[in-house]
Amino acid sequence: MNQKEMYDATNIQVLEGLEAVRKRPSMYIGSVDSRGLHHLVYEVVDNSIDEALAGFCTSIDVIINPDGSVTIIDNGRGIPVDTHPKYGKSALEVVMTILHAGGKFDKSTYKVSGGLHGVGVSVVNALSEWMIVEVKRNGKHYLQKYKRGIPEEDVALIGEADGSGTIIKFKPDSTIFEELDYSYDTLSSRLRELAFLNKGIRISIGDRRSDEESKETFQYEGGIRSFVDHLNKNRQTLHDDPIYLEREKDNIMVEIAMQYTDTYAEHVYSFANNINTHEGGTHLIGFKSALTRVTNDYIKKNNLTKDDSKLSGEDVREGLTAIISVKIPEPQFEGQTKTRLGNSELKGIVESLVSESLSDFFEENPKIANQIIQKSLSAKRAREAAKKARELTRRKSALEVSTLPGKLADCSEKDPSVSELYLVEGDSAGGSAKQGRNRAFQAILPFRGKIINVEKSRLGKILKNKEILSLITALGTGLGDDFDISKTRYHKIIIMTDADVDGAHIRTLILTFIFRYMTPLIDAGYVYIAQPPLYKIKKGKAEHYAYTEKELKQKLKQLGEKGISYQRYKGLGEMNPEQLWETTMSPETRTLLKVTMDDAVTADEIFSILMGDEVAPRKEFIQAHAREVVNLDV
Known part of the structure; x- marks a missing residue:
């Protein structure tokens, strides 16, 4: 009996039920934000990849539909539909409705499985408003529909089928997820990565949410x-x-x-x-x-x-x-x-x-x-040659105030878990930030001189840059082989720059340094980007703030037309200390973007394009992404 014949309901083993998934979704997919939303697609694609690793699938298609649902199609063997001996119902229904049910736990079915790390398609089903599964297997075409993980009907035979495979279409549940907007770039980066890692497999992605459909196909014989x-x-x-x-x-x-x-x-x-x-x-x-x-x-x-x-x-x-x-x-x-x-x-x-x-x-x-x-x-x-500079940095990283940079306005709090360091561009903004901050737990480090582009420099040269040296010393972690995240003096490192070309450049230079030489700070969730307002709106004595062009239009509409004036901030220095505190620094009212590294490979690529020697790729990247920039003041 060959392996194709052996893959049936008896191969499907069950570990536990689905009850808790909808109550505690973050336990199963990590979060209910954008990361968790995209994880749903990866879970389904992983099943198709496992079929490919077992030698039964050569093609995978992912389609983002106009209604926000996603369709994943493969040409694998198709999920078994025969009756499961223990549960007395179709193996397809068992796989789709019971947590950790699947062929991956049977070594004879899958020699290698990436999905062992994941949680299974049943979790995707549980967290979807609806799901439709079609299976082509043994010349027959089957279908089953579900609502929030519950089958609406038994598995139905709907006709004959050419070839084999599985088609899964699902719509994430709006009562579970904070946002429902899939990022084409995020999905395509992961699918390209999977195509690289599994040579010869054809993986495509299509986005049908606009009149001009985006589509890419990835297939790499070179792996x-x-x-x-x-x-x-x-x-x-x-x-x-x-x-x-x-x-x-x-x-x-x-x-x-x-x-x-x-x-x-x-x-x-x-x-x-x-x-x-x-x-x-x-x-x-x-x-x-x-x-x-x-x-x-x-x-x-x-x-x-x-x-x-x-x-x-x-x-x-x-x-x-x-x-x-x-x-x-x-x-x-x-x-x-x-x-x-x-x-x-x-x-x-x-x-x-x-x-x-x-x-x-x-x-x-x-x-x-x-x-x-x-x-x-x-x-x-x-x-x-850099050894002396590094030793100097390490000596300066001690916690005594006397060794800290002179321009650092430190906080009185010594517990890193509640301490914040603002990296601020320029003297005027630094002055406002120092006056407006809460001195108990907020430290300010202004950057006055030019920050080195670390993408083009060796460590020895980097350590001679005063601004970088001040940052390393203030953080207390050391660098390179000496780096020790347990010595970080602040668990919130907040980059606060102007919303213009120079501010964006300085922010990118700081992020490039942290990404290349202090990656654990990003992994630990310590790095943030401040979101200062773009506009101040006045009506009488009342002041309001807008952080985007869209928000400005909404607030102007809400407040009416009479007696309204508004100004666009050119930089942080235009705000007085009270305004800077209220809009950008107060934990109760500010907005911070956490810097995460869901895709280190893509981050690596972007930093190389933006900060490397090659001009043509940088020009192409800026042209391709120019429409996405909403707060650039040229």
């Missing part, structure tokens, strides 16, 4: 090699093609693609069963240690240095873009956000693959090996 090419398209590479390594052992698949560029930051991303393990794990540890050892061994064997000193891991990863992708039958996810891989066997498998295959590659390609090693040796020299 993660194409992924590295994509990441490096705006960077100068040291060698033409990515180095590609792969191995399969004990049903564990390991793929690595890597390429060096002339940049100074490392861009290394690890995945396990298509899940971005941004906290790393055993596969990443194995890769890093083997890469350092192989490079040092090659240097020693070929007498490429005069002394016996060795390159550090930091040296050999300068300018490296790499994707490490593993597919494993039973992944063990750990860490604060369950995105660190804990399987101990992965370290050894990845380490031996890199040690053997990369050593052979270096021997067979001495010209490329030499370019990489010269780049690493240059990084080593720069690191040693």
Whole structure:
């Protein structure tokens, strides 16, 4: 009996019921904001990807419909519809209405599954206003409809079918989610990533919410090699093609693609069963240690240095873009956000693959090996030159007031969990912020000079920049190998700049530095962007504020036409301390945007475009996104 015949209702195992999902949705999908909304689509797509990993699906289509519903179509085997032996009803209904029911818990059905990390399509059903599921299987076409997770009718045979597959259409429940507007860019970024990680699979996305339908199709025969090419398209590479390594052992698949560029930051991303393990794990540890050892061994064997000193891991990863992708039958996810891989066997498998295959590659390609090693040796020299600056930074990071930057107006509170640091542009805004703040828990650090573009600089040069040095010292975390998030002096770091071109540039420079060198601050949820008002509206003695053009129109309409005047703020410095407190700094009335990193790969790409050397991609990006900018004062 072959595997196709064996996939039926007996393969569907059930772990627990659905009752609590609608009561506590955040326990199952993380949140009921935009992130949770998009997670619904990923859950359904994961099932189709699992079919592809098992060898039964080659095509996945995602469509955002005009009514805000989403349709996902695949050409896999189709969910089984025969009667489940334990529950006495169709296996399709069991999968759709009982939490953790599915074929993924049966090792013979799916050797590898990304969905183990998720919660299952039944949760999507429970959190949808309605869902329609169609199954094409064994030449028959079946359908079942649900409302808020409850079947409206039994599974019905509606006709004959060509081929096989599953069509799921659902509309998120407006009584559950804070917002219902799907982001085409967010979905397409994730779907492109899945296409890179699963070579050959065709994944398309279409947006039918406007007259001009947006549509993209992703299919990469090169897999993660194409992924590295994509990441490096705006960077100068040291060698033409990515180095590609792969191995399969004990049903564990390991793929690595890597390429060096002339940049100074490392861009290394690890995945396990298509899940971005941004906290790393055993596969990443194995890769890093083997890469350092192989490079040092090659240097020693070929007498490429005069002394016996060795390159550090930091040296050999300068300018490296790499994707490490593993597919494993039973992944063990750990860490604060369950995105660190804990399987101990992965370290050894990845380490031996890199040690053997990369050593052979270096021997067979001495010209490329030499370019990489010269780049690493240059990084080593720069690191040693920067050592004194870093030690100075570390000494200055102590908590004593005497070592803090002179321009920092610190708060009296010493508990970081209730302390806030405002990073403010310019002297005038800094003066207003210092006067208007609550001195008990709000600190102000004004930026007066030019902030360095860290995308184009090595750490040694970065540490000579006074503004960056002041920021590192004020935060108390140290930098690089010395970085320690437990020493962060403020758990709210708020970037407050003017709503004009210069303000946006300064904000991007600060965010680039934090993203490249202090990523854990973003992961911990410590970084925010202040939202100062764009307009002040006066009617008599009463003052009102509008934060967007749309809000201005609404308030003008509400207040009527007589006796109204309004002004557009050119910058924070135009507000007196009381106004700045009331609109932008008071915890009771302000609006803060939390900086999150749902998609580190896309963030990496955007920072490279905006802050890198290549002019053409930056121009294209600005032209493509110009319509989205609503508060730019040119």
